[in-house]
Amino acid sequence: xxxxxxxxxxxxxxxxxxxxxxxxxxxxxxxxxxxxxxxxxxxxxxxxxxxxxxxxxxxxxxxxxxxxxxxxxxxxxxxxxxxxxxxxxxxxxxxxxxxxxxxxxxxxxxxxxxxxxxxxxxxxxxxxxxxxxxxxxxxxxxxxxxxxxxxxxxxxxxxxxxxxxxxxxxxxxxxxxxxxxxxxxxxxxxxxxxxxxxxxxxxxxxxxxxxxxxxxxxxxxxxxxxxxxxxxxxxxxxxxxxxxxxxxxxxxxxxxxxxxxxxxxxxxxxxxxxxxxxxxxxxxxxxxxxxxxxxxxxxxxxxxxxxxxxxxxxxxxxxxxxxxxxxxxxxxxxxxx
Amino acid sequence: xxxxxxxxxxxxxxxxxxxxxxxxxxxxxxxxxxxxxxxxxxxxxxxxxxxxxxxxxxxxxxxxxxxxxxxxxxxxxxxxxxxxxxxxxxxxxxxxxxxxxxxxxxxxxxxxxxxxxxxxxxxxxxxxxxxxxxxxxxxxxxxxxxxxxxxxxxxxxxxxxxxxxxxxxxxxxxxxxxxxxxxxxxxxxxxxxxxxxxxxxxxxxxxxxxxxxxxxxxxxxxxxxxxxxxxxxxxxxxxxxxxxxxxxxxxxxxxxxxxxxxxxxxxxxxxxxxxxxxxxxxxxxxxxxxxxxxxxxxxxxxxxxxxxxxxxxxxxxxxxxxxxxxxxxxxxxxxxx
Numbered sequence: 001x002x003x004x005x006x007x008x009x010x011x012x013x014x015x016x017x018x019x020x021x022x023x024x025x026x027x028x029x030x031x032x033x034x035x036x037x038x039x040x041x042x043x044x045x046x047x048x049x050x051x052x053x054x055x056x057x058x059x060x061x062x063x064x065x066x067x068x069x070x071x072x073x074x075x076x077x078x079x080x081x082x083x084x085x086x087x088x089x090x091x092x093x094x095x096x097x098x099x100x101x102x103x104x105x106x107x108x109x110x111x112x113x114x115x116x117x118x119x120x121x122x123x124x125x126x127x128x129x130x131x132x133x134x135x136x137x138x139x140x141x142x143x144x145x146x147x148x149x150x151x152x153x154x155x156x157x158x159x160x161x162x163x164x165x166x167x168x169x170x171x172x173x174x175x176x177x178x179x180x181x182x183x184x185x186x187x188x189x190x191x192x193x194x195x196x197x198x199x200x201x202x203x204x205x206x207x208x209x210x211x212x213x214x215x216x217x218x219x220x221x222x223x224x225x226x227x228x229x230x231x232x233x234x235x236x237x238x239x240x241x242x243x244x245x246x247x248x249x250x251x252x253x254x255x256x257x258x259x260x261x262x263x264x265x266x267x268x269x270x271x272x273x274x275x276x277x278x279x280x281x282x283x284x285x286x287x288x289x290x291x292x293x294x295x296x297x298x299x300x301x302x303x304x305x306x307x308x309x310x311x312x313x314x315x316x317x318x319x320x321x322x323x324x325x326x327x328x329x330x331x332x333x334x335x336x337x
Numbered sequence: 338x339x340x341x342x343x344x345x346x347x348x349x350x351x352x353x354x355x356x357x358x359x360x361x362x363x364x365x366x367x368x369x370x371x372x373x374x375x376x377x378x379x380x381x382x383x384x385x386x387x388x389x390x391x392x393x394x395x396x397x398x399x400x401x402x403x404x405x406x407x408x409x410x411x412x413x414x415x416x417x418x419x420x421x422x423x424x425x426x427x428x429x430x431x432x433x434x435x436x437x438x439x440x441x442x443x444x445x446x447x448x449x450x451x452x453x454x455x456x457x458x459x460x461x462x463x464x465x466x467x468x469x470x471x472x473x474x475x476x477x478x479x480x481x482x483x484x485x486x487x488x489x490x491x492x493x494x495x496x497x498x499x500x501x502x503x504x505x506x507x508x509x510x511x512x513x514x515x516x517x518x519x520x521x522x523x524x525x526x527x528x529x530x531x532x533x534x535x536x537x538x539x540x541x542x543x544x545x546x547x548x549x550x551x552x553x554x555x556x557x558x559x560x561x562x563x564x565x566x567x568x569x570x571x572x573x574x575x576x577x578x579x580x581x582x583x584x585x586x587x588x589x590x591x592x593x594x595x596x597x598x599x600x601x602x603x604x605x606x607x608x609x610x611x612x613x614x615x616x617x618x619x620x621x622x623x624x625x626x627x628x629x630x631x632x633x634x635x636x637x638x639x640x641x642x643x644x645x646x647x648x649x650x651x652x653x654x655x656x657x658x659x660x661x662x663x664x665x666x667x668x669x670x671x672x673x674x
Contacts, residue, residue, distance in 0.1 A: 033370060038397050041463025058395050060375050062620045119617075126378025276657065280456075283399045283653045285620050316620045320613065320664070327661040 015255055016162050018204040021169030021197065027074035028067050028170045031103050035059065035171065037178045037310065042281035047297055049304045052182075053282055054175055057290055057316030061099050061123065063092035063242075064171055064194055064314050069100035071167025072157065081106050086149035087157040088112070088142035091120045091241050092315055093191075097157055098129035109154070111145035113137050117241070119319050139247070159191045160251045169197035175310050176205050183307035184210040186293040186300075188314050189222050189263070190242045192252030198312070199259035213256065213263040214296035216243045216271060216288070223263045226256050239268050239322075240288020242315055266295040272326055274298070275318065287318040352592055353499050355541040358506030358534065364411035365404050365507045368440050372396065372508065374515045374647065379618035384634055386641045389519075390619055391512055394627055394653030398432040398460070400579075401508055401531055401651050406433035408504025409494065410441045418443050423486035424494040425449070425479035428457045428578050429652055430528075434494055435466035446491070448482035450474050454578070456656050476584070496528045497588045506534035512647050513542050520644035521547040523630040523637075525651050526559050526600070527579045529589025535649070536596035550593065550600040551633035553580045553608060553625070560600045563593050576605050576659075577625020579652055603632040609663055611635070612655065624655040 036055045043051040056064035073085070084107035087097050094110040101108035108129040112121060113136055124131050134144040149156040157164075175198075176182060185202055189195045195213045202209040215223045216238035224232040225248035236246040256263070274291035278284055286294075293311035297304060373392045380388040393401035410422070421444035424434050431447040438445035445466040449458060450473055461468050471481040486493040494501075512535075513519060522539055526532045532550045539546040552560045553575035561569040562585035573583040593600070611628035615621055623631075630648035634641060 033373065036370065036395060036397065042459065055395070057620070058373060058392070060373065122379065279622065279660070280657045283394070283622050283655065285616065285622055318620065320617045323616070324664040327657070327664055 015258070016165045016169070016196070016200055018169075018201055020162070020166040021173055021201055024067075024071040024166040025170055025173075027071045028167055030074075031070050032059065032067065034174045037175060038282070040281050043277070043294070046277070046281070047301055047304060047309065049306060050308045051297070052179060052308070052310045053278075053284075054171060054310055054312045055284065056171055057284055057286060057313050061092065061095040061127075062315055062317045063095070064168060064312075065092045065096035065164075066099050067170050068164030068167035068193060069096035070103065072161065072163040073097075073100035073104045073106060075163060076104075076106065076155065080155040083152065083154040084109065085157055086111075086145050086152075086154045087159075088138060088145045089159075090116050090138055090244075092317060093159055094124050094129070094131075095120065095127065098124045098127035102128045109145065109148065111141040111148075113141045117319065120317065160193050160249045162251070165193050165197050165200075165252075168193050169201050171312070172198040172201035176202060176209070179308065179310065181308050182209055182310055184212060184304060185310045185312065186212045186214055186296050187312040188243060188289040188292040189213040189215045189256075190245055190289060191249050192222055192256060194312065194314055195260060196252045196255040199255060203259045210261045211259065212296065212300070213260055214292040215245075215263070215265055216240050216268055216292065217265040218268050219244050219246070220265050221245050221248050222253070223265050225253055226260065226263050229257065238288070240271055240292065242287055242289025243292060264296045264299055266292060266299055270295040270298065272329075275326060278313070284313065285316045285318055285323070286313050287315045290315045352595070353502045353506070353533070353537055355506075355538055357499070357503040358510055358538055361404075361408040361503040362507055362510075364408045365504055367411075368407050369396065369404065371511045374512055375619070377618050380614070380631070380648075383614070383618070384638055384641060384646065386634075386643060387645045388634070389516060389645070389647045390615075390621070391508060391647055391649045392621065393508055394621055394623060394650050398429065398436050398464075399652055399654045400429035400432070401505060401649075402429045402433035402501075403436050404507050405501030405504035405530060406437035407440065409498065409500040410434070410437035410443060412500060413441075413443065413492065417492040420489065420491040421446065422494055423448075423482050423489075423491045424496075425475060425482045426496075427453050427475055427581075429654060430496055431461050431466070431468075432457065432464065435461045435464035439465045446482065446485065448478040448485075450478045454656065457654065497530050497586045499588070502530050502534050502537075502589075505530050506538050508649070509535040509538035513539060513546070516645060516647065518645050519546055519647055521549060521641060522647045522649065523549045523551055523633050524649040525580060525626040525629040526550040526552045526593075527582055527626060528586050529559055529593060531649065531651055532597060533589045533592040536592060540596045547598045548596065549633065549637070550597055551629040552582075552600070552602055553577050553605055553629065554602040555605050556581050556583070557602050558582050558585050559590070560602050562590055563597065563600050566594065575625065577608055577629065579624055579626025580629060601633045601636055603629060603636055607632040607635065609666075612663060615650070621650065622653045622655055622660070623650050624652045627652045
C-alpha cells in the first residue's frame with residue numbers, strides 16, 4: 001500500500017479522535033464560521049426522507065478542505081513557518097494550504113501537474129501561493145515537490161495527515177450539533193479525509209449514526225480497498241477530480257475499515273444528474289464530488305426511507321465549461337428521478 | 338405615490354435607525370447565522386479594486402429577505418399570531434414570510450399572480466404556506482389578499498414595512514463589522530428594503546461609506562423616482578424578478594432620498610453577463626437581482642478603482658431553465674470584460 005510521506009499520520013496505530021477534532025476548533029473558527037445545514041423539501045420528497053445538505057461549498061475556497069489546512073498551519077513550529085510549506089494538488093487541497101498559509105503569513109509552494117485546471121491554479125495564485133507545474137499527473141508532481149522541500153529544508157504536507165483530518169472533523173461535529181437526531185451521513189471519498197473525520201466524530205458520539213462513503217465507479221480504488229481489506233489500485237477515469245484517487249491511502253483506509261458502515265460506487269452519469277438536481281432544488285453549484293452524496297442517496301433510496309439524512313456537499317468548484325456541458329445534455333435531469 | 342398598506346411603515350416621518358437594526362439581531366440570530374463576506378481575487382482583478390461579495394444567497398431561502406420576515410414574525414401580538422399572516426409575492430418575500438411563519442408556528446397565506454414561477458411557489462408550499470393564485474400581476478394579487486385578510490381578521494404584511502427593514506439591516510451591520518475599512522457597498526434595489534437598510538446602517542456608522550443602488554434599466558421606476566424626487570411609474574420588462582418594481586414605494590423612497598449616494602441603472606444584458614462572471618469567479622449561482630451589484634460595479638469601474646468594494650449578492654434563486662438559456666448564449670461571458 002502506498003504510504004504517503006509527510007508528517008505524522010499514524011503513530012503506532014493511534015487514530016485521530018473526537019478530542020483531536022474538538023482541539024482543532026479554535027484554530028478553525030479563528031478564520032471560518034460554521035457552514036449551514038439546510039433541509040430541502042424538494043430533495044426530501046425526491047428521496048422519501050428528511051434530507052439535509054451540509055454546505056461546505058460555502059467555504060471561502062468553495063470546499064471543506066480549508067478547515068484542515070487552517071488546523072495544520074496553526075500548529076507549525078517556528079522552523080516550519082520560516083521554511084515554508086510544500087505540497088502537491090490538482091485542486092481543493094492546494095487551495096486549502098494556500099489559504100491557510102496566507103492567513104498565517106507563511107509561504108506556500110504548490111506543485112500541480114501540467115494541464116491542471118486553470119481556474120483552480122488561478123485561485124491558488126490569487127491566494128498568494130507559488131504554483132509550479134511539474135509532471136503529467138498528481139504522483140509525479142508530488143514526488144518532485146517532495147524533492148524540492150527536502151532540498152530547501154521545507155515542510156512537505158501530505159494529503160491525509162492527521163492534523164488535516166482533525167480540522168476537517170469540525171464540519172462533522174457541526175452536523176451532529178445542528179441535527180442531533182441525524183440517522184445517516186453520506187460523504188464523498190477522494191483521499192478519504194472527510195469520510196474519516198465524519199466517522200470518528202459521528203461514531204464516537206453515537207455508533208448508531210450511519211456513515212456511508214460515496215465514490216465514482218470510474219475511480220473505485222478506495223472503495224475496492226475498503227471492501228477487500230487490502231490495497232487495490234484501479235483505473236481512474238472519473239470527471240469528478242475530487243474523487244479521482246488511483247492509489248489508496250493507508251492512513252484513511254485503516255480508519256474507514258474500523259468505522260465506515262458502507263461505501264457505495266455511483267456512476268459519473270449519476271453524479272452529473274445529481275449536480276443538476278442540486279442546482280434545481282438548492283440553487284447551489286456542486287462540483288462532482290459535492291454531488292456524489294446525493295447520487296449515492298438516490299441509489300440507496302429504499303434503505304434511507306423516512307430517515308434523517310445528511311448529504312455532505314463537499315465542494316462547489318465546478319467550472320463554467322463543465323456546467324455548460326452538463327446543461328446542454330437534453331433530458332438529463334429527468335433521468336435521475 | 339403609491340402608499341402600500343399594511344402595518345406601521347413611517348410614523349410621523351420617523352425613520353428606521355441603527356438602533357432598530359441592533360434590536361432586530363436577537364430575533365434574526367435565533368434562527369440564522371451571519372452570512373460570509375468573501376474577497377475574490379478574480380473579481381478584484383477584473384475591477385481593479387478589492388472586491389468582496391456578501392453572500393445572502395447562502396440564506397436558507399436563498400435570499401436576504403428571510404432576515405426581515407424573522408424580525409417581523411417574532412414581534413407579532415398574540416392576536417396576530419392566532420389570525421395568521423397574509424401577503425402577496427412573486428418570489429423571495431413570500432418565501433421569507435413562509436419561512437418565518439413556520440419557524441414561529443404561525444399560518445401564512447401567500448397570494449401569487451397566475452403564472453408565477455413554479456419553483457418559487459413550490460418552495461413556499463414546501464415551507465408550509467398556503468399559496469393562492471389570483472390575478473395577472475403582483476398588484477392584483479396583493480389587493481385580493483388584502484381583502485381576504487380583512488375578511489378573516491388576519492395580519493396583512495406589506496413589502497416594505499419597517500420591521501422588515503430592521504431585520505434586513507442585520508446583513509449591512511455584518512458587512513461593516515467584518516470589513517470596517519469598506520469604502521463602498523453596492524446593493525440591488527427592488528422594493529428598496531435592502532438598500533434602505535444598508536444606507537441606515539452604513540451612513541450612521543460613517544457617512545463616508547458610499548452606498549450605491551442598482552436597478553435594471555428595464556425596470557427603472559425606483560431609480561427615476563429617486564433621481565427626480567417625485568413618484569414616477571415606469572415600464573417594467575426586466576428578466577430579474579427581484580428588481581421588477583413598476584410603482585415606487587414611498588417608505589423606501591424617502592429613506593433612499595435622504596441617504597443613498599448614487600443609484601445606477603444597468604441593462605438586463607449586463608446583469609446576465611454578471612451572473613456568468615459570478616459563476617466563474619465565485620462558483621455561486623446568483624439570480625438577476627443578486628448579480629446587479631456586479632453589473633453596476635463594472636459600469637462604475639473607474640470610480641471604484643483601488644477601493645474596498647462590497648457587492649451584495651442578494652439572492653440565488655435562478656431557475657435551471659434560466660441558467661441553461663444564459664449558458665447557451667455564445668461568447669456572452671466575454672462581453673463583460
